Amino acid sequence: MIRLATIGTSTITERFIEAVSRVDGVAVEVAYSRDLDRGRAFAERTGIPDAVDDLAALAGRVDAVYVGSPNGAHATQARAAIDLGLHVFLEKPATPTSEEFADLVAHAAARGVVVFEGMRNAYDPGLRTVRDLLPKVGVVRRVSFALCQRSARYDLVLQGETPNIFDPALSGGALFDLGVYPLSAAIALFGAPDAVTGVTVTIATGADGAGTALLTYPGFVADIGFSKITASTRPSEIQGELGTLTIDRITDPRVVVFTPLGGEPEEHRIDGDDNNMTYEVARFVALVRGEDDPNVDQQRTLAVLRAVEVIRGAAG
Numbered sequence: 001m002i003r004l005a006t007i008g009t010s011t012i013t014e015r016f017i018e019a020v021s022r023v024d025g026v027a028v029e030v031a032y033s034r035d036l037d038r039g040r041a042f043a044e045r046t047g048i049p050d051a052v053d054d055l056a057a058l059a060g061r062v063d064a065v066y067v068g069s070p071n072g073a074h075a076t077q078a079r080a081a082i083d084l085g086l087h088v089f090l091e092k093p094a095t096p097t098s099e100e101f102a103d104l105v106a107h108a109a110a111r112g113v114v115v116f117e118g119m120r121n122a123y124d125p126g127l128r129t130v131r132d133l134l135p136k137v138g139v140v141r142r143v144s145f146a147l148c149q150r151s152a153r154y155d156l157v158l159q160g161e162t163p164n165i166f167d168p169a170l171s172g173g174a175l176f177d178l179g180v181y182p183l184s185a186a187i188a189l190f191g192a193p194d195a196v197t198g199v200t201v202t203i204a205t206g207a208d209g210a211g212t213a214l215l216t217y218p219g220f221v222a223d224i225g226f227s228k229i230t231a232s233t234r235p236s237e238i239q240g241e242l243g244t245l246t247i248d249r250i251t252d253p254r255v256v257v258f259t260p261l262g263g264e265p266e267e268h269r270i271d272g273d274d275n276n277m278t279y280e281v282a283r284f285v286a287l288v289r290g291e292d293d294p295n296v297d298q299q300r301t302l303a304v305l306r307a308v309e310v311i312r313g314a315a316g
Contacts, residue, residue: 002288004089005030005058007077008068009042012091016066016118017046019277026285029062059084064114064288067091070164071171075100078115082108087288088115089281093180096171098305105298114287114294117301119184123279126253126270130238130245131189133268136258137240139219143190144239145182145250146225148210148232157204165228166205173207175200175308179226182236182250184304186215186222189238192303193217198311203229213311252276 004020006013006028017028031051033039039051052058055077058065064087067077075095078088082104094117095101101117108115121127134140153163165172187193193215200211210227225232238245243260247253254272259265273279287294 002026002064002087002285003029003062005032005052005062005065005086006048006068007032007055007065008070008091009033009038010068013042013066013068014046015275016068016091016277016281017048019275019281022273022275022278023281023285025289026281028066030058032058032065055080056084058086063087064089064284066118070167071096071176072169075104078104079107082111082113082115085111085113087113087284089284090115090117092117092119092184093171093176093305093308094301095305096176098302098309101298101301101305105302114284116284116287116294116297118277118280118284119180119301119304120276120280121181121185121251121253122188122297122300123283124252124276125272125279126247126249126256127185127188129256129268129270130247130253133245133256133258134189134238136243136260137238137245138242140190140217140238140240141220142239143186143215143220143222143237144225145185145222145236145247146232146234147178147181147250148225148227148230148234149178150231151228154203154209154229160204162205166203166207166209168205168207172205173200174210174226174228175208175311178228179211179213179224179311180304180308182224182226183213183215183307184300185236185250186224187300187303187307190217190222193222193307196307196310197314198224199314200311201227201229208312211311213307215307 198213200208
């Protein structure tokens with residue numbers, strides 16, 4: 001049994017705990033919070049046996065940690081856990097910069113532990129279906145992936161507040177929170193792009209609220225859309241010379257339609273878990289057990305973070 005500790009008391013951590021309960025061979029044993037009372041309340045609410053306010057107290061008690069704290073704290077907390085000889089599961093985005101993640105990868109390898117980013121769509125069976133159907137479209141010429149979900153916390157921004165997810169000091173913003181999903185899907189399917197550029201819309205807090213990126217590949221382009229201040233139900237697409245794939249949701253594809261040129265649509269429905277974090281948890285368990293090499297996972301994460309850096313730089 002792989003014993004886990006959680007870092008962070010947000011809704012996403014609760015969803016992670018639920019996912020862990022659906023995967024064999026792993027269990028959450030301890031909740032960490034800098035505020036012990038908050039940690040104890042969170043542990044009681046989620047059924048975790050214990051809570052601590054000292055990371056060093058996790059040594060010998062757990063085998064791995066889940067880092068679900070604000071993005072800007074990921075690198076420091078992950079390094080501290082690796083120093084304790086613990087495997088690390090990082091909530092996306094793994095770290096604000098590719099250099100920080102590369103440093104964690106090297107440090108984890110030196111300590112003989114795994115560092116892993118939980119990018120849920122990369123492990124979802126829906127994306128596997130998209131990959132299996134790709135040959136049907138023929139030569140790919142254009143890709144359009146997007147995730148636009150208006151955050152209820154944007155109302156706080158409009159009232160003059162700076163919630164964590166819109167705080168640039170904590171690496172908040174639409175690109176880090178949502179844009180990494182379509183970016184990761186594109187890179188998982190097609191590899192790292194030859195070139196990247198992008199533009200973003202800055203909101204009152206100084207964070208990006210929305211934006212668009214363009215990834216250039218040999219023979220085709222991919223546009224990536226993201227927003228936390230507007231909403232869209234538009235599906236994502238992969239357009240090829242023989243037909244088009246449409247994907248209902250890029251975070252968890254459940255309906256993928258192939259429409260051949262001049263032909264009738266072929267609908268493919270995916271029977272997936274309603275909490276698709278279970279797939280990334282299962283992958284982490286396999287990596288911790290040594291059943292596969294984490295290098296492929298880590299290289300995809302690095303490619304996404306490098307694209308994010310270019311987009312942020314291009315956007316000023």
